[in-house]
Amino acid sequence: MKKVLMGDHAVSHAAMLSRVQVISAYPITPQTYVVEELAEACRDGRLKAKFVMVESEHSAMACIIGACAAGSRAFTATSSHGLALMHEMLHWASGARLPVVMANCNRALGPPWNILCDHSDSMSQRDTGWIQFYVESNQEALDTVIQAYRIAEKVLLPVMVNLDGFFLTHTAEVVDVPDQDQVDAYLPPFSLPYKLDVEDPHSFGAICLDDNFMALKHDMQAAMDLARDAALEADEAFAEIFGRKYGLLEPYRMDHADTVLVTNGTITGTAREVVDDLRRRGVSVGLLKVRMLRPFPFAPVRSLLGDRERIAVIDRSVSYGLAGGLACEIRSALYGHDHGRPRVFGYIAGLGGKDVVPSDIEEIVNRTLTYEQPPRDDIWIGAGT
Amino acid sequence: MNPTMDPAKELMSPGHLACAGCGAAPAMRWALEALGPRTIVVMPACCWSIICGPYPHSALRVPTFHTAFETGAVTAAGIRASLDMQGLQDINVMVWAGDGGTFDIGFQALSAAAERNDDIIFVCYDNEAYMNTGIQRSSATPAGAWTTTTPGGKIRPKKNLVEIMAAHRIPYAATASIAFPDDFISKMTKAKGIKGTRFFHVLATCPTGWRIPSSHTVKLARLAVYSRAFPLYEVEDGERYTITVHPRDLPLRDYLEPQGRFRGLTKDQIEGLQEEVDRTWNRLTRLAGWSS
Ligand SMILES: Cc1ncc(C[n+]2csc(CCOP(=O)(O)OP(=O)(O)O)c2C)c(N)n1
Ligand SMILES: [Mg+2]
Numbered sequence: 114m115k116k117v118l119m120g121d122h123a124v125s126h127a128a129m130l131s132r133v134q135v136i137s138a139y140p141i142t143p144q145t146y147v148v149e150e151l152a153e154a155c156r157d158g159r160l161k162a163k164f165v166m167v168e169s170e171h172s173a174m175a176c177i178i179g180a181c182a183a184g185s186r187a188f189t190a191t192s193s194h195g196l197a198l199m200h201e202m203l204h205w206a207s208g209a210r211l212p213v214v215m216a217n218c219n220r221a222l223g224p225p226w227n228i229l230c231d232h233s234d235s236m237s238q239r240d241t242g243w244i245q246f247y248v249e250s251n252q253e254a255l256d257t258v259i260q261a262y263r264i265a266e267k268v269l270l271p272v273m274v275n276l277d278g279f280f281l282t283h284t285a286e287v288v289d290v291p292d293q294d295q296v297d298a299y300l301p302p303f304s305l306p307y308k309l310d311v312e313d314p315h316s317f318g319a320i321c322l323d324d325n326f327m328a329l330k331h332d333m334q335a336a337m338d339l340a341r342d343a344a345l346e347a348d349e350a351f352a353e354i355f356g357r358k359y360g361l362l363e364p365y366r367m368d369h370a371d372t373v374l375v376t377n378g379t380i381t382g383t384a385r386e387v388v389d390d391l392r393r394r395g396v397s398v399g400l401l402k403v404r405m406l407r408p409f410p411f412a413p414v415r416s417l418l419g420d421r422e423r424i425a426v427i428d429r430s431v432s433y434g435l436a437g438g439l440a441c442e443i444r445s446a447l448y449g450h451d452h453g454r455p456r457v458f459g460y461i462a463g464l465g466g467k468d469v470v471p472s473d474i475e476e477i478v479n480r481t482l483t484y485e486q487p488p489r490d491d492i493w494i495g496a497g498t
Numbered sequence: 499m500n501p502t503m504d505p506a507k508e509l510m511s512p513g514h515l516a517c518a519g520c521g522a523a524p525a526m527r528w529a530l531e532a533l534g535p536r537t538i539v540v541m542p543a544c545c546w547s548i549i550c551g552p553y554p555h556s557a558l559r560v561p562t563f564h565t566a567f568e569t570g571a572v573t574a575a576g577i578r579a580s581l582d583m584q585g586l587q588d589i590n591v592m593v594w595a596g597d598g599g600t601f602d603i604g605f606q607a608l609s610a611a612a613e614r615n616d617d618i619i620f621v622c623y624d625n626e627a628y629m630n631t632g633i634q635r636s637s638a639t640p641a642g643a644w645t646t647t648t649p650g651g652k653i654r655p656k657k658n659l660v661e662i663m664a665a666h667r668i669p670y671a672a673t674a675s676i677a678f679p680d681d682f683i684s685k686m687t688k689a690k691g692i693k694g695t696r697f698f699h700v701l702a703t704c705p706t707g708w709r710i711p712s713s714h715t716v717k718l719a720r721l722a723v724y725s726r727a728f729p730l731y732e733v734e735d736g737e738r739y740t741i742t743v744h745p746r747d748l749p750l751r752d753y754l755e756p757q758g759r760f761r762g763l764t765k766d767q768i769e770g771l772q773e774e775v776d777r778t779w780n781r782l783t784r785l786a787g788w789s790s
Contacts, residue, residue: 135579137572163579167572168610175569175607179540179576182563185583187576205566309561309577311536311589316556318564325553 118288120281121146123251124190124216124274126288127258129160130296131214133188134303135180137165137173139195142228143278144218147190170195174202174215181211182317184310186262186303188213192278193220196234200241203271207242207333209318212265212272212305215243216258219378219429220278221465229466230278232378233430236438242333244272244340245407247377251276251286253404256357259291262300263347268336269306279466280379291355299354337408344405361405362413366392370399372481373418375426375443377403380462380469384427387474398478403439411446418443419452425481427474428491429463436491437461458487462494469494503531514557516549519712521703521719522596522623523549524676526558529592529621529698532686535560537590538581540574542604543567544596545630546623568603570595571611574618582617590619590690597624597638601657612666615694619686622659622697625704633707640727642771644759645707651762655774660699664733668695672732672742675701677719681730681742688732701728709758718756725753726779731786739785750775 118126125147128136136155138148154160163180167173170191177187191199196217206213217235221227235245244264248254254276261272276282307315321329344361352358363381366388367373376384381402388400401417403410418424424447428437435441440459447455458481463469473494480492509530516523522545530537539562541547547564551557565573570593578591595604600622608620627645628634635645641655663671669692674682682700689696703719705712722728723743727750730743750772754760763771783789 134583135576137576137579161583163583165572165575165579165616166614167575168606172569172572172607172610175565175572176576176579178565179563179573179578180580181576183538183577183580183584185580187580201566202569205569309538309563311538311561314535314559314561316550316553316558316562316564319550319553319556319562320547320564321553323552 114290116288116290117285118251119146119283119285120251120254120276121218121283122150123255123288124258124276125150125154126290127255128188129154130291130293131259131262131300132186133162134185135163135165135177135187136189137167137176137180138189138191139167139170139173141170141192141195143220143282144190144192144195144216146282147216170198171202174199174206177213178202178206178209178211181213182209182309184303184305184308188215190216190218192218193222193234196238197222200238203238203241203243206271210269210333212262212269214258214261214265214272214274217273217275218278218282219275227465228278230280231429231464231466232275235273235275236430238273239407239438242270243407244270245275246272246405247275247403248281249379249381249402251281252288252357253359254281255288255290256351256355256359259296259300260344260347260351264340264343266303267343268340270333270336270340275378277379295354299350340408341410359404361410362417363402363404364417365400365402367399367401367417369397371397371422372478373421373424374398374400374474374478375403375424375439376400377406377439378429380427380429383469383471384474387471387478391475391478396478409442409446414443414446415450415452418455419447419450421455423481424455424457425460425477426457427460427462427469427477431461431491440490456487458484458492459490460492460494467495503527509535509559511557511559513551514549515551517706517712519703519705519715520545520549521676521715522546522625525623525700525702526594528676528679528682529686530560532683533590533592533690536588537592538563538577540565540570540577540591540593542570542593542595542599543630544599545625546594546596548630567599569607570599570604571608571618571620574620575611575614575616578617592619592621594621594623596629597622597626598628598636601638601659602636609666612663612668612695612697615668617693619689619696620698621700623700623702625702625707627707629704629707641774642760642763642767644762660697660733663697664736667736668697669693669735670696670732673699673701673728673730675719675723675728675730676703677716677723678730678743685732685742707759710756714756718753721748721753724748725750726775727753729779729782731782739782741782741786741788
């Protein structure tokens, strides 16, 4: 059924449709509508779940870790400082191989205080063993949360679905909300190979100072490798039932494009317009949307970008003292492999909610075409420099 | 004094990794004796993270979930929520935390769980310092005690955590001692029958940190109770105080002097600590209706 939903409500609908059994969360702008709607749904009976109202995000993550380990499908949502506070527990969730799902409403970190969108929060958590998606629309947010449970429960790793604060969370769009029985057909009831069970007692997370430790960590990496295929399978199966499909990466007008823009999140929508416009004017430019950031889709990135002349990556965050994280990952995917050697230009734009408008993206393309070599590894757009 | 326990049915097995004379080991035995096999243990970082045994071994015959230092109470709350969703209301969820994981880093999550009255049992086995990491002070370290981070002896007294927990109006809060297993087990059995947040503060002697011979564990725990340094009582619904073991009229000195961690104390300092113990005891007897 088609509904007009803000991104936050697209996420809460997805959690309900996924029949989550335990929710725990702590409010932070711009995530609040997600949890308010879920609290309401638990009360009015639309959702049969326990909502544990905790005193911090750190506790929210610990709570759903416990709930999942005891055998329940569990959900939380957060943003920015909340995600940063969870950092330690993100490792606990993935290390315990618990398939929890979290929506993160991307927001800048202070100081100075800022409640608007950028990706510094989730980019800072790339090494925590979480699968990460970045979505472009409210429809994609809803669909990806449902897909996330299928992927997580297949490979036993947690999934973070990132949606741009305000640009999606607080913006209403038409969303096709799937029927419950269709989602039930897509997402089987929750089950884990091991759980806390008094009939079959085991110890979880006990100290391990021998070779098993490294073997267990290697298992996590192997599960990440499997997650790429699991995500493709989840996407295919989703398309069969719901008629929508996203891929791990989405190439847009990349045929014979010498120059390719690389984006994630909502900048992608603006970039599509700019690419259409530039193509009309005869500029050979295409666009690659990175939907899955972890595990990083190395092989398709190589085959899609390896033989281009110039790549322009737009990052909505920066690794201080280095460059944009996405740009660094694209560079690392391309280096040392048997293909051409595109020049990779890394741009930093849209921090703290700063709009990235079509003229910014056009400037990025123009600069990319003009520079002989990248003047630096991070080229800032809109910082007054 | 010891309860008669059937070794074949005990839920804690020999071969655990506690130091000789560790008071936290019998504490676990008494707790599980009361709670039985339908119990899930949540273990934040503490000595017991080690005592339990390394992967793939475990000294406990009940499911055990290790979790981050500060998350004992809320991890248990999550497990509880899941069990309730599955209709498994009869399973006990017991947090087993040290004093650091209770009084300090774990306190925020504990206070929140108590405010929600989550249906969990939280046991603090209190060895009065961060023993796992090498005897650093905690807010449960008593005044006058040496630790590696209070080389001149701690100045401030121990927090009164049972009163703080009682102030949350939880249905049950109690102190317990490894030297009084009957009292311990009967309190735990009573707590098992209550719904909501139940809090236990157990004094657990630590020969390594307290600088005592490992053979004196139970003796020191008994002296703590008899000298009123650690009175045994319970608080129901945040207000009904009951003293469960009568202390003897022993001076605090008898408890402090055998312990190396109090070796630096002067006579005057011991007198000051005695006054503090007397004040606290008088307050407790008033609350328990022994005096007015
Ligand atoms: C966030 C965090 N900080 C510090 C530590 C290191 N650490 C592990 S156990 C411990 C002390 C535990 O003290 P307590 O709770 O009293 O238990 P005990 O070791 O005395 O049994 C510390 C500081 C940790 N595991 N996690
Ligand atoms: Mg301790």
